[in-house]
Amino acid sequence: MNPTVSSTSFYAQLKSDLLDCTDEMLSIENIRGCACEELQEKIRTNTFNLVVVGQFKRGKTSLINALLGAEILPVAVVPLTSIVTIMTWGEALRIKVCFNDERVSEIKPESLSDYVTEKGNPKNVKDVREVVLTYPSPYLKDGVRLIDTPGVGSIYEHNTDVAYQYLPKSDAALFLLSVDQPMSKAELHFLNDVKEYSNKIFFVLNKADYLRENDLREAIDFTRNALCEAMGSVVRLFPVSARLALEGTTSKSGEFIEKSMLPLFSKELNRFLMEEKGNVLLLSVTNNLLRSISQAKLELELELKSLTTPLEELKDKIRAFENKKGEVAQVKRDFEILLEGEVSRLAKGGLEDDLQRFVRDLMPQEQAHLTEQFELNKGLPLKGLRRALEEAIIGHVKQAFITWRALEDERLAKAFETICKRFISKINETVDELLRYSSELFSVAFDTVKAEALWSVKSGFYFRFKEQPVGTLVIASTLTLALPKFIGDKIILKKMQEYLQRVVTMQAARAGTDFEERLDKSKLDFRWEMFQKIDATIEGIASAIEKGMTQRSKGSREVEERKRLLAGTTGKLDEIKSRLARIKAEAEGASKG
Numbered sequence: 001m002n003p004t005v006s007s008t009s010f011y012a013q014l015k016s017d018l019l020d021c022t023d024e025m026l027s028i029e030n031i032r033g034c035a036c037e038e039l040q041e042k043i044r045t046n047t048f049n050l051v052v053v054g055q056f057k058r059g060k061t062s063l064i065n066a067l068l069g070a071e072i073l074p075v076a077v078v079p080l081t082s083i084v085t086i087m088t089w090g091e092a093l094r095i096k097v098c099f100n101d102e103r104v105s106e107i108k109p110e111s112l113s114d115y116v117t118e119k120g121n122p123k124n125v126k127d128v129r130e131v132v133l134t135y136p137s138p139y140l141k142d143g144v145r146l147i148d149t150p151g152v153g154s155i156y157e158h159n160t161d162v163a164y165q166y167l168p169k170s171d172a173a174l175f176l177l178s179v180d181q182p183m184s185k186a187e188l189h190f191l192n193d194v195k196e197y198s199n200k201i202f203f204v205l206n207k208a209d210y211l212r213e214n215d216l217r218e219a220i221d222f223t224r225n226a227l228c229e230a231m232g233s234v235v236r237l238f239p240v241s242a243r244l245a246l247e248g249t250t251s252k253s254g255e256f257i258e259k260s261m262l263p264l265f266s267k268e269l270n271r272f273l274m275e276e277k278g279n280v281l282l283l284s285v286t287n288n289l290l291r292s293i294s295q296a297k298l299e300l301e302l303e304l305k306s307l308t309t310p311l312e313e314l315k316d317k318i319r320a321f322e323n324k325k326g327e328v329a330q331v332k333r334d335f336e337i338l339l340e341g342e343v344s345r346l347a348k349g350g351l352e353d354d355l356q357r358f359v360r361d362l363m364p365q366e367q368a369h370l371t372e373q374f375e376l377n378k379g380l381p382l383k384g385l386r387r388a389l390e391e392a393i394i395g396h397v398k399q400a401f402i403t404w405r406a407l408e409d410e411r412l413a414k415a416f417e418t419i420c421k422r423f424i425s426k427i428n429e430t431v432d433e434l435l436r437y438s439s440e441l442f443s444v445a446f447d448t449v450k451a452e453a454l455w456s457v458k459s460g461f462y463f464r465f466k467e468q469p470v471g472t473l474v475i476a477s478t479l480t481l482a483l484p485k486f487i488g489d490k491i492i493l494k495k496m497q498e499y500l501q502r503v504v505t506m507q508a509a510r511a512g513t514d515f516e517e518r519l520d521k522s523k524l525d526f527r528w529e530m531f532q533k534i535d536a537t538i539e540g541i542a543s544a545i546e547k548g549m550t551q552r553s554k555g556s557r558e559v560e561e562r563k564r565l566l567a568g569t570t571g572k573l574d575e576i577k578s579r580l581a582r583i584k585a586e587a588e589g590a591s592k593g
């Protein structure tokens with residue numbers, strides 16, 4: 001198959017072949033069901049976040065409409081998008097609004113701008129967390145989620161915060177620039193932050209229709225040079241006109257579409273999605289399946305051996321295997337102690353320090369904001385003033401914590417994953433050693449297959465670092481301030497400063513405890529999964545031998561019957577193995593060329 005003909009269908013084909021293999025494997029008695037089911041689930045549900053970012057008004061929303069080929073999202077000449085909108089695949093256009101308090105409501109397309117724009121939902125008074133939209137676009141096939149973010153750098157600071165919050169979730173970013181605004185310092189600064197969080201950045205120079213050919217070339221050169229310097233490497237820049245592309249699609253004008261230059265970019269994007277998103281996962285799943293097959297084959301051989309080895313000899317071997325189990329138990333105890341130490345170092349050193357630093361930097365900003373709000377509202381009657389200041393403090397602190405938590409989440413998840421990766425390679429060695437030992441002890445063949453843990457494959461598969469729990473951001477609603485009836489301005493400000501301090505301290509304590517708890521739960525899950533890996537290996541070997549022993553006690557006819565059955569299963573496994581090898585070769589071939 002030629003991957004350049006249609007990379008999406010090539011990927012889809014490999015994926016479906018792989019799913020067929022897993023189905024067949026699940027029907028085989030010797031294959032461990034749960035691992036196989038988990039791999040199947042991974043292929044089916046793998047998502048990839050493609051986040052569109054940039055300064056305000058560069059045409060992010062317009063580009064998304066152009067890629068989808070329909071005017072779905074609202075665009076405007078003034079800073080507009082204020083809420084993250086996530087586009088995923090679905091048979092029809094459907095829109096769900098998810099609120100911060102976990103409510104979800106479905107809305108009509110014509111009401112979308114009442115929720116996602118600064119005009120319809122100023123300062124996010126409606127308390128929307130994100131909007132999720134389904135649409136039948138080929139871009140969204142196979143788990144790609146296209147994400148529109150508010151522009152950064154406009155007078156609406158909260159829009160910048162919302163965009164930043166989403167950066168850690170990006171697997172790849174589309175960084176949008178436009179020809180009418182030469183690249184600015186602020187844009188470079190933002191790019192530096194995007195770099196931290198995305199494995200891959202596409203650079204797109206929009207509104208190419210504004211310029212004639214010579215001017216456009218100059219604009220491209222200028223921008224590309226600035227980007228190369230910022231990135232420290234050669235950068236590919238795609239000039240496009242989102243407007244022409246959309247006009248071309250709606251009026252079915254091939255000429256407009258070609259002039260928009262979008263197809264060139266779109267082709268590159270497709271190729272990338274196939275390779276990075278599709279292939280990396282596909283290869284890793286294939287390797288893991290091959291590993292399962294190799295282990296199942298070893299167990300079959302062991303059973304066969306225990307059907308035929310003289311009984312005394314067999315008993316000696318079983319005793320030797322029991323001793324080996326004792327060694328493995330020691331490895332498990334060492335692992336437990338080391339893991340405990342590493343994770344508590346992360347909680348004490350990493351998390352606590354980060355939190356302290358954050359609060360230290362936050363306080364002066366919040367104080368300044370409070371003073372500003374106080375000056376603005378001091379003409380109000382006491383009750384009104386108090387309410388206005390309370391609301392201002394809570395709104396501002398809450399936003400600061402939401403943004404910090406998203407970033408801290410990413411930092412901790414990454415650090416935790418690094419720890420896990422180190423341990424998992426040790427555990428894998430133990431498992432391999434156990435399998436190799438048994439194969440030598442019983443003189444049967446065994447192929448070692450290296451396979452990465454699936455969660456260590458790109459795309460933010462951090463080892464199931466727990467999701468942020470609901471409700472931890474409903475801050476300070478219980479904290480109210482008792483004020484005397486007659487009171488001077490200065491005293492109110494002082495009281496409000498104390499209130500601010502309490503709100504921040506309380507929220508910081510809550511965030512700290514919550515992170516610690518999640519870290520602890522993630523550690524327990526990880527430990528369980530690693531122990532499970534070892535125990536399942538021991539169990540597989542022991543039960544294969546036991547099955548043989550039981551069978552031979554039934555008599556020679558049963559033994560012959562069982563031998564035939566085992567040979568049949570080995571045949572099936574070999575057949576699936578060669579199909580997996582072909583999928584692996586094709587996926588590897590597609591990655592290279």
Ligand SMILES: Nc1nc2c(ncn2[C@@H]2O[C@H](COP(=O)(O)OP(=O)(O)OP(=O)(O)O)[C@@H](O)[C@H]2O)c(=O)[nH]1
Nearest residue numbers: 056057058059060061062076079080081151242243
């Ligand atoms: N001429 C021209 N105008 C464009 C193009 N793409 C977008 N625009 C216009 O630029 C303005 C901003 O477009 P949006 O798509 O709302 O930009 P945005 O980056 O999403 O803006 P924010 O959400 O506010 O950050 C609108 O008036 C669009 O019509 C283009 O390719 N050519």
Ligand SMILES: [Mg+2]
Nearest residue numbers: 060061080081
């Ligand atoms: Mg927008």
